[in-house]
Amino acid sequence: MKIRRRSPNPTVAVDTLRYQVKVPDSEPRNILEKIVWHKEVEIQRLRERTPLAELQRQVLTAPPALDFATALRDGKTSPAVIAEVKKASPSKGVIREDFDPVAISTSYENGGASCLSVLTDKEFFQGSLDYLAQVRQSVKLPLLCKEFIIYPYQIYQARIHGADAILLIAAILSDKDLGYFTRIAKALGMTALVEVHTAEELDRVLNLEQVQVIGVNNRNLEDFSVSLETTHQLLAQASSHPRANEILFVSESGIHQSSDVAYVAQAGAKAILVGESLMRQPDPGNAIGQLMA
Ligand SMILES: O=C(O)c1ccccc1NCC(=O)[C@H](O)[C@H](O)COP(=O)(O)O
Numbered sequence: 001m002k003i004r005r006r007s008p009n010p011t012v013a014v015d016t017l018r019y020q021v022k023v024p025d026s027e028p029r030n031i032l033e034k035i036v037w038h039k040e041v042e043i044q045r046l047r048e049r050t051p052l053a054e055l056q057r058q059v060l061t062a063p064p065a066l067d068f069a070t071a072l073r074d075g076k077t078s079p080a081v082i083a084e085v086k087k088a089s090p091s092k093g094v095i096r097e098d099f100d101p102v103a104i105s106t107s108y109e110n111g112g113a114s115c116l117s118v119l120t121d122k123e124f125f126q127g128s129l130d131y132l133a134q135v136r137q138s139v140k141l142p143l144l145c146k147e148f149i150i151y152p153y154q155i156y157q158a159r160i161h162g163a164d165a166i167l168l169i170a171a172i173l174s175d176k177d178l179g180y181f182t183r184i185a186k187a188l189g190m191t192a193l194v195e196v197h198t199a200e201e202l203d204r205v206l207n208l209e210q211v212q213v214i215g216v217n218n219r220n221l222e223d224f225s226v227s228l229e230t231t232h233q234l235l236a237q238a239s240s241h242p243r244a245n246e247i248l249f250v251s252e253s254g255i256h257q258s259s260d261v262a263y264v265a266q267a268g269a270k271a272i273l274v275g276e277s278l279m280r281q282p283d284p285g286n287a288i289g290q291l292m293a
Contacts, residue, residue: 111285
C-alpha cells in the first residue's frame, strides 16, 4: 500500500494572504492517508505547546515499562490475547456507547487477556491518551499504545502515559523510520509491534533485525475488507525466512469466534489482537473466555 505522508496540495504564501493551490489528486486516497495527514497537523500543534525536549525530560521519571513481548510469549492463553479498548472506528462508527475504559480494562484483565491495546487517536477512534493513563493506573497488564505513529514525539508521549509497547505501521513508515523508531522504543524499555498487511511489507520488516514482534493486520485499510487468509498467506511466506523462529507473530483484526482463533493459531499466530467482537459484548472480559473456548 502506498501512503503519501502529506497532502500534495501546497500552501503558497503571498504577502500576508495564504492561498490554497489545488493540485489534482490532492484528496486522501484512503482512510490511512486521511488519518496520517490529520496526524501531521495534530503533532505539529502539540509540539508547539509542549516541545519534544520537555517530553524527553518527563520520560526520565516515568515508572519502568513492563515486558509486553514476554507477556505474549508466556501467554495466559494459547494464543495469547491482546484485548483492545476501542470505542469507535472509521469502519464501524461507535462500537460501544457506554464506554468506560477502566471498567473494560479491569474486565479484560480478569477475563484472561495477556496484554491490552488502548486506542488513543481522538479524531477517528474517539480514543485518548488520558484513557491510556487511566488504564495504566487500574491494571497490571502490559499496555500497547494503539496510535498512528509518524514521529518519535508520539513514542515519548506514549511512554509518559504508561505504554509498554507501541504500534508501528509499515505502510506509513520508511525502513529507516521503522529502524529508528524501534531503537527509540527499545531505549525506553518498550516493545515495538510492527504491523504489516502485504507480502512486500512483510519482506521489508523481516529484514529489519531489531523487529521481534510482527502484527499481521487482516483488515485492508484501503477498503476495510477483512480476511483472515491474510494471516495464513503472510505467515506461510514468513516460514521460509531465516528469522521466522525468532519472531512472535500477532494476528490482528476481524477475529469474532473460536473458529477464527483456531484458524489463525493453526497458521502460526502466537497472539491475537481483538477489539470489536469483545467490545460489543456486555461483559468484554467474559467474552474472552467464550472466544478462547
Ligand atoms: O478498525 C478500523 O476500522 C480501522 C480503520 C482504519 C485504520 C485502523 C483500524 N483499526 C485499527 C486496528 O488495528 C483494530 O482496531 C484492531 O486490529 C482490532 O480489530 P477488530 O478486532 O476488528 O476491532
